Amino acid sequence: MSSNVSKSAVSTSEHALSDITEVSALLLCSKRHVIRMAERGLMPPPIRLGSLVRWQRGAIEEWIGKGCPAMRRSKEASRAS
Numbered sequence: 001m002s003s004n005v006s007k008s009a010v011s012t013s014e015h016a017l018s019d020i021t022e023v024s025a026l027l028l029c030s031k032r033h034v035i036r037m038a039e040r041g042l043m044p045p046p047i048r049l050g051s052l053v054r055w056q057r058g059a060i061e062e063w064i065g066k067g068c069p070a071m072r073r074s075k076e077a078s079r080a081s
Contacts, residue, residue, distance in 0.1 A: 017047065017054035026060060041072035
């Protein structure tokens with residue numbers, strides 16, 4: 001395969017959008033747990049397209065690679081400070 005095709009494939013996968021089923025499978029957790037983490041700012045924020053909720057696959061994979069750090073402080077942590 002040519003290098004142009006492989007670069008294009010990598011670029012496309014970085015910008016691909018994943019639904020909650022795919023994200024929960026990547027994280028090996030329940031869909032409800034993904035929702036809780038997103039609500040608390042513990043993971044990359046989702047993209048909302050009308051009633052659809054999606055995550056950038058590249059952002060999720062990068063976040064996992066960094067050890068899943070909290071993306072922003074949770075409301076509970078802010079109140080405790």
